[in-house]
Amino acid sequence: MKTNGRVGTTLWIAVAMLAALGNAYAQIKGKVVTQDNKPLEGAAVTMLQAADSSLVQTVLTARDGTFSVSGLQKGTYFTSVAMLGFKNFTGGKFDLADGKPDIDLGTITLSVADIRLHEVKVTGQKNFVEYQIDRTVLNVDALISNAGANVLEVLEKAPGVMVDQSGSISLKGQPGVLVLIDNRPTYLSPAALAAYLRSLPANSVEKIELITNPPARYDAAGSAGIIHIKMRKNKVHGLNGSITLSPARSRYWRHNENINLNYRSNRINFFTNASFNSTDQWRRLDIRRRYYGENDVLRSSFDQTTLFYPKSRTSNLKAGIDFYANEKTTWGLVYTGAFTRSRERRPVSSSVRNATGDIDSLIRADNSDKNRFRQHGINLNFSHQYDSTGKLLTFDLDYISYRIRARQTFVNDFFDGDQNFKKQEKITTDLPSSIAIYSAKTDYEHPLRKGKLGSGFKTSLVLTDNAANYFLHQGESVSTDYDKTNRFRYSENINAAYLNFSREFKRLSLQTGLRAENTNSYGHQLGNAVKPDSSFSLHYTSLFPTLFLSYKLDTNQTHLNFSYGRRIGRPYYQDLNPFVFLLDKFSYFAGNPYLKPELGNRFQVSLNYKRRFNLSLLYNYTRNMHGEVIEQAGNIFISRTGNISRLIWGGITLSAQLKAGSWWTCSFYAELIRNNFRGMPGDPGRTTGSTYGYISPNNQFLFKNGWSAELSGFYITRSQSAQFDKNDLFLVNTAVQKKVMKDKGIVKLSLRDIFSSLEPNGRILNIPNAQATYYNDADTRVLVASFTYNFAKGVSGKQKRNVGGSGSEEQRVKN
Numbered sequence: 001m002k003t004n005g006r007v008g009t010t011l012w013i014a015v016a017m018l019a020a021l022g023n024a025y026a027q028i029k030g031k032v033v034t035q036d037n038k039p040l041e042g043a044a045v046t047m048l049q050a051a052d053s054s055l056v057q058t059v060l061t062a063r064d065g066t067f068s069v070s071g072l073q074k075g076t077y078f079t080s081v082a083m084l085g086f087k088n089f090t091g092g093k094f095d096l097a098d099g100k101p102d103i104d105l106g107t108i109t110l111s112v113a114d115i116r117l118h119e120v121k122v123t124g125q126k127n128f129v130e131y132q133i134d135r136t137v138l139n140v141d142a143l144i145s146n147a148g149a150n151v152l153e154v155l156e157k158a159p160g161v162m163v164d165q166s167g168s169i170s171l172k173g174q175p176g177v178l179v180l181i182d183n184r185p186t187y188l189s190p191a192a193l194a195a196y197l198r199s200l201p202a203n204s205v206e207k208i209e210l211i212t213n214p215p216a217r218y219d220a221a222g223s224a225g226i227i228h229i230k231m232r233k234n235k236v237h238g239l240n241g242s243i244t245l246s247p248a249r250s251r252y253w254r255h256n257e258n259i260n261l262n263y264r265s266n267r268i269n270f271f272t273n274a275s276f277n278s279t280d281q282w283r284r285l286d287i288r289r290r291y292y293g294e295n296d297v298l299r300s301s302f303d304q305t306t307l308f309y310p311k312s313r314t315s316n317l318k319a320g321i322d323f324y325a326n327e328k329t330t331w332g333l334v335y336t337g338a339f340t341r342s343r344e345r346r347p348v349s350s351s352v353r354n355a356t357g358d359i360d361s362l363i364r365a366d367n368s369d370k371n372r373f374r375q376h377g378i379n380l381n382f383s384h385q386y387d388s389t390g391k392l393l394t395f396d397l398d399y400i401s402y403r404i405r406a407r408q409t410f411v412n413d414f415f416d417g418d419q420n421f422k423k424q425e426k427i428t429t430d431l432p433s434s435i436a437i438y439s440a441k442t443d444y445e446h447p448l449r450k451g452k453l454g455s456g457f458k459t460s461l462v463l464t465d466n467a468a469n470y471f472l473h474q475g476e477s478v479s480t481d482y483d484k485t486n487r488f489r490y491s492e493n494i495n496a497a498y499l500n501f502s503r504e505f506k507r508l509s510l511q512t513g514l515r516a517e518n519t520n521s522y523g524h525q526l527g528n529a530v531k532p533d534s535s536f537s538l539h540y541t542s543l544f545p546t547l548f549l550s551y552k553l554d555t556n557q558t559h560l561n562f563s564y565g566r567r568i569g570r571p572y573y574q575d576l577n578p579f580v581f582l583l584d585k586f587s588y589f590a591g592n593p594y595l596k597p598e599l600g601n602r603f604q605v606s607l608n609y610k611r612r613f614n615l616s617l618l619y620n621y622t623r624n625m626h627g628e629v630i631e632q633a634g635n636i637f638i639s640r641t642g643n644i645s646r647l648i649w650g651g652i653t654l655s656a657q658l659k660a661g662s663w664w665t666c667s668f669y670a671e672l673i674r675n676n677f678r679g680m681p682g683d684p685g686r687t688t689g690s691t692y693g694y695i696s697p698n699n700q701f702l703f704k705n706g707w708s709a710e711l712s713g714f715y716i717t718r719s720q721s722a723q724f725d726k727n728d729l730f731l732v733n734t735a736v737q738k739k740v741m742k743d744k745g746i747v748k749l750s751l752r753d754i755f756s757s758l759e760p761n762g763r764i765l766n767i768p769n770a771q772a773t774y775y776n777d778a779d780t781r782v783l784v785a786s787f788t789y790n791f792a793k794g795v796s797g798k799q800k801r802n803v804g805g806s807g808s809e810e811q812r813v814k815n
Contacts, residue, residue, distance in 0.1 A: 028069040032081055033107055042061060047077050048080060050077055070449060079105060089109075135209045140205045140206065150256060155197065160173075160653065161227070172212060175721075204258065204260050205229055212604060213602050216454075216500045217500055220515055221570055222569065225567070238792075242259075243789050252281070254782075256275065272317070273317070277316075278312075279311070280310075287304045289771070302351070303351050308344060309346070318335070319335050341372055343370045344369045345368050346367040348585070350364075359417040365410065366411045367409065375401070390447040392444070395441065402433075403433075405433075406429070406430075407429065407431070409428050410428075412585050435463070438460065451504060454513075458494075458497075466489075483531075486526070487528075496515060501513065514545050520537075522537045523536050561604075566600070567599070576595060577593070578591050586637065599622065615652070618653065621646075621647070622647040623645070627721070628640075628724070645679025648675070653669070667698040668697050671694045673692055675689050680723070699711045707737075710733075716728060725762045729760060745787065755781075
């Protein structure tokens with residue numbers, strides 16, 4: 001895979017020129033301490049315009065209590081310092097002029113507030129959506145319906161985020177999103193990731209970042225961008241935490257329990273989060289297929305109804321400890337574990353008819369799955385802050401292990417057109433797989449006069465071993481089906497390095513970077529008694545430039561932003577496995593060892609007004625896009641992931657934060673998108689595409705005496721994605737909640753999908769001599785009652801850090 005050397009060279013010449021410009025503006029510095037002269041880490045130091053008290057910039061104090069502010073225009077300012085558990089401080093005015101030396105505000109002493117922590121009440125409310133130069137930030141606490149909800153439900157309310165029936169997440173109409181939790185990938189397939197996010201309560205999350213063009217410090221994986229979930233970090237000394245209970249009812253009962261504990265002392269911080277989720281579901285899938293001969297004459301037809309009865313029990317545990325060796329150095333150790341047992345019954349009814357519509361055969365199938373999933377992860381992290389200017393060195397070592405075991409049973413009874421029994425076919429499978437991921441990374445940040453320079457390195461190694469054992473049953477006799485039995489081993493090593501530069505000018509903010517990634521992979525199909533061995537290897541190096549510009553059109557009210565980024569999408573490990581997996585008698589999934597990585601170039605121009613209105617123009621060009629491709633072999637449909645030669649995608653989005661008095665707030669998001677797919681596997685000249693619209697309002701209502709309510713939903717018009725032509729879809733949710741127990745407890749009742757309208761259906765296109773439609777009906781109307789209790793004791797202390805550096809490898813585990 002070739003890289004564009006001119007782009008990289010030009011980019012870094014520009015960076016060098018900008019860095020050489022230096023800084024003619026002053027730096028404001030100081031230190032914040034307690035009354036007994038102990039440094040305060042995490043205090044918010046805010047610079048405000050003296051003329052109208054408008055906010056200009058906010059920084060947090062370092063571990064030794066120091067802070068540094070740069071990039072301010074000339075003018076008159078004053079300082080405000082705030083810290084939970086302490087009285088606010090407001091300083092006097094000072095002038096900033098060109099050529100003026102650095103300003104030292106000296107030592108600022110904060111006195112302890114004369115109130116207990118549980119008596120503090122927040123009267124203001126954050127916006128659900130905030131905009132930054134390189135990302136959109138969602139404040140989870142800003143929506144009342146998030147109390148008692150799970151993380152996947154929060155994501156479904158995020159502007160531009162869609163979660164389909166299978167749990168796959170797309171961002172602004174594009175799949176291939178990399179999901180990070182505290183800067184660490186989840187290392188899960190779409191379905192497994194959706195199940196994991198359903199098991200995490202929303203109150204364990206502080207904020208969610210939507211990054212369509214991630215900066216160079218992030219892995220280049222994720223062709224549609226990154227969704228970064230930041231878990232809540234408690235800053236209070238002593239023991240504190242929360243408990244959530246969430247029973248729910250749809251067709252069947254389900255429930256979710258969570259406990260979050262944190263204990264902090266001067267040198268040690270211990271934290272743990274444990275959750276349990278039990279979900280029983282129901283879904284019906286209707287498939288209609290029509291087969292044609294010459295001159296489009298109907299040859300036969302196939303109708304199938306499948307009922308899904310999945311049951312899952314998931315336990316999650318995260319536990320860790322931070323050791324503060326001194327004011328500048330911290331060591332941390334984090335364990336994450338997940339254990340899931342699931343089973344699914346899938347009765348299937350199929351009928352095959354001839355050209356005249358008479359039934360040729362009937363098939364009644366009793367299919368079932370039993371799955372077991374185990375995940376263990378260890379992270380060792382370190383950070384050292386060299387001085388008060390912000391020089392910071394971090395490193396992370398990660399080891400993650402997965403053990404997946406699936407057992408399937410397919411029993412098919414065949415009948416003739418008069419429903420006379422003809423024969424029975426029985427197939428059983430044993431599908432064990434293991435994945436081991438090793439990762440090491442280091443990052444360094446170096447402050448400049450009016451900017452920052454960052455650099456880092458990362459290496460990762462992934463080892464996978466997948467076996468597929470198929471057995472044919474003839475009465476009491478059992479034999480191996482060598483046509484489907486296989487074993488596939490895959491290894492992948494990725495080495496990466498990056499540089500990132502940011503700079504503040506009078507009205508212009510700039511951030512640019514370059515990441516290089518070298519990939520080396522090897523796959524080995526072991527074969528069996530009738531299948532020969534086969535192997536493949538792939539080696540390539542790619543460059544990934546990023547550029548962000550933000551220009552202030554007026555006094556901090558209107559910003560014009562531009563961003564560009566190059567991304568890569570690597571295949572799921574199991575998608576490279578060349579052998580066939582059964583879904584039912586007439587539907588298979590097959591891997592593709594010849595999958596190429598997809599490469600995308602993303603551009604975005606946006607206009608932001610008062611951080612409440614955002615209008616964006618988007619354009620994306622992707623080569624070798626990964627898409628689900630349906631092939632036909634007789635009456636069997638085979639689904640595999642293939643490369644689509646080209647995707648051109650563009651459109652316009654609008655986000656708004658609207659308020660009607662103090663009781664009604666509306667977060668509004670809309671997009672109009674045009675996509676164009678060219679070059680299906682086996683048909684490079686075929687082009688398909690569509691124009692579709694999407695709208696998502698979220699209304700928040702605040703009432704007296706702790707009552708609040710929410711009404712939200714979305715509507716998406718008919719759209720097309722590669723071979724899938726999807727009908728329009730809409731969803732409406734509502735919730736009401738009440739604060740109790742002196743605001744330490746929250747009781748909530750919510751109803752998701754009020755009209756039971758979330759029924760994805762459509763057509764499968766571009767299949768030679770065939771037509772196919774699908775229709776889903778599921779128990780998506782869910783009534784949830786939840787209770788959350790928060791407890792805390794003590795005053796504010798050190799802030800927990802984000803850790804983890806295992807890259808994007810976990811995101812590509814698929815079970």
